[in-house]
Amino acid sequence: MKAAVIGASGYGGVELIRLLSRHPEISLHSIYSSSKDQVPVTNEYPHLHSICTLNLEKIDVEKIINEVDMVFLAVPSGVSKELSPQLLKNNTKVIDLSGDLRLKNPEDYKTWYKKAPIEQTWLDKAVYGLTEWNRETIKNATLLSNPGCYPTAALLGLAPVVQEKIIDGNHLIIDAKSGVSGAGRGLSTNIHFAEMYNNFNIYKVNQHQHIPEIQQQLVEWDQHIGPITFSAHLLPITRGIMTTIYAPLARPMTTKELHELYQSIYEKEYFVRVRSLGEFPSLKDVAGANFCDIGIDVDERTNRVTIVSTIDNLMKGAAGQAIQNANLMFGIDETCGLDSFPIYP
Ligand SMILES: NC(=O)C1=CN([C@@H]2O[C@H](COP(=O)(O)OP(=O)(O)OC[C@H]3O[C@@H](n4cnc5c(N)ncnc54)[C@H](OP(=O)(O)O)[C@@H]3O)[C@@H](O)[C@H]2O)C=CC1
Numbered sequence: 001m002k003a004a005v006i007g008a009s010g011y012g013g014v015e016l017i018r019l020l021s022r023h024p025e026i027s028l029h030s031i032y033s034s035s036k037d038q039v040p041v042t043n044e045y046p047h048l049h050s051i052c053t054l055n056l057e058k059i060d061v062e063k064i065i066n067e068v069d070m071v072f073l074a075v076p077s078g079v080s081k082e083l084s085p086q087l088l089k090n091n092t093k094v095i096d097l098s099g100d101l102r103l104k105n106p107e108d109y110k111t112w113y114k115k116a117p118i119e120q121t122w123l124d125k126a127v128y129g130l131t132e133w134n135r136e137t138i139k140n141a142t143l144l145s146n147p148g149c150y151p152t153a154a155l156l157g158l159a160p161v162v163q164e165k166i167i168d169g170n171h172l173i174i175d176a177k178s179g180v181s182g183a184g185r186g187l188s189t190n191i192h193f194a195e196m197y198n199n200f201n202i203y204k205v206n207q208h209q210h211i212p213e214i215q216q217q218l219v220e221w222d223q224h225i226g227p228i229t230f231s232a233h234l235l236p237i238t239r240g241i242m243t244t245i246y247a248p249l250a251r252p253m254t255t256k257e258l259h260e261l262y263q264s265i266y267e268k269e270y271f272v273r274v275r276s277l278g279e280f281p282s283l284k285d286v287a288g289a290n291f292c293d294i295g296i297d298v299d300e301r302t303n304r305v306t307i308v309s310t311i312d313n314l315m316k317g318a319a320g321q322a323i324q325n326a327n328l329m330f331g332i333d334e335t336c337g338l339d340s341f342p343i344y345p
């Protein structure tokens with residue numbers, strides 16, 4: 001099976017190169033960027049010397065669809081919506097890491113991404129790739145919309161309590177923090193070393209584009225979920241997302257009971273690790289790996305549950321989950337090529 005990566009000069013793209021370079025079933029055939037043509041990828045990323053000998057090439061849709069079985073789009077939002085329809089010819093399957101295909105209502109995309117949306121037919125065709133909860137549909141997808149990094153962490157943490165209707169969905173608060181690689185290599189303007197390092201910022205307050213994505217999936221699971229509050233913060237570290245979720249319980253439950261429920265729901269999921277009772281994950285526990293680690297506690301004093309969910313934003317939050325989905329789409333074992341352990345310390 002052959003793969004191409006478009007947006008290979010970015011952080012999501014270079015993580016895909018790392019994973020595909022040692023994937024036993026998928027070979028990395030070609031890599032593309034919009035600004036480089038016939039430039040060795042090692043010019044951009046010297047750490048890839050003797051690992052990846054490919055050149056970054058200018059995007060050539062005809063060439064791509066004639067040469068590969070799958071294309072990963074690791075490009076900014078607004079770009080995939082132009083490329084995906086062209087690439088979906090010739091049996092090529094597309095795995096899009098951007099936000100272009102995630103929101104089923106194009107009006108939501110207009111409101112939150114402040115750009116013109118793709119046509120509804122493509123949104124209808126796109127399959128949302130939250131792997132653990134959409135596995136059977138993903139297997140038949142030709143156009144895969146990989147979830148956002150924050151939504152992946154929040155939704156995996158919330159799925160059991162929402163689906164089992166354990167929480168009162170009207171007062172849901174998701175407090176999230178991300179390392180700076182989440183903003184991509186084309187840094188957003190608020191990330192200057194002097195302002196980011198030794199500092200901690202909240203950003204896009206009540207305006208974050210992942211709010212409608214999280215809301216959409218929660219309401220699909222339980223229509224009684226009300227408007228959520230979601231806050232994103234920038235941590236002065238490279239990788240990792242921690243979401244801390246607060247929700248009132250709809251009925252009394254102990255930590256032990258809730259913990260048992262999480263364990264039974266995620267028991268067979270290799271990439272979701274429900275931590276031991278009383279234990280909470282840290283970002284280093286998942287750095288460099290495709291795991292989502294979850295810790296839970298019921299505060300009987302307030303009748304609220306605290307759920308902590310951690311991922312590596314470039315792995316389970318982007319390239320790792322994209323490979324997990326591609327594996328399913330091509331009938332390959334879901335964990336194939338994703339055996340990298342967390343890097344510790
Ligand atoms: N970083 C993360 O943790 C996560 C990122 N994502 C999503 O993945 C996508 C990629 O993000 P990330 O890798 O972080 O971003 P980067 O800014 O690091 O990389 C973006 C890539 O897209 C290319 N690009 C830019 N403009 C265009 C264009 N007009 N046409 C084609 N290619 C273009 C850039 O290369 P060049 O300028 O050379 O063309 C670069 O290779 C985004 O949609 C992001 O939202 C999703 C989850 C997590």
Ligand SMILES: CC(=O)N[C@@H](CCC(=O)OP(=O)(O)O)C(=O)O
Pocket residue numbers: 077097098099148149178179180181182183184188209210232234
């Ligand atoms: C730290 C940081 O800046 N993170 C980015 C994540 C962007 C992203 O992945 O967004 P889409 O895929 O939805 O475009 C942000 O908060 O906007």
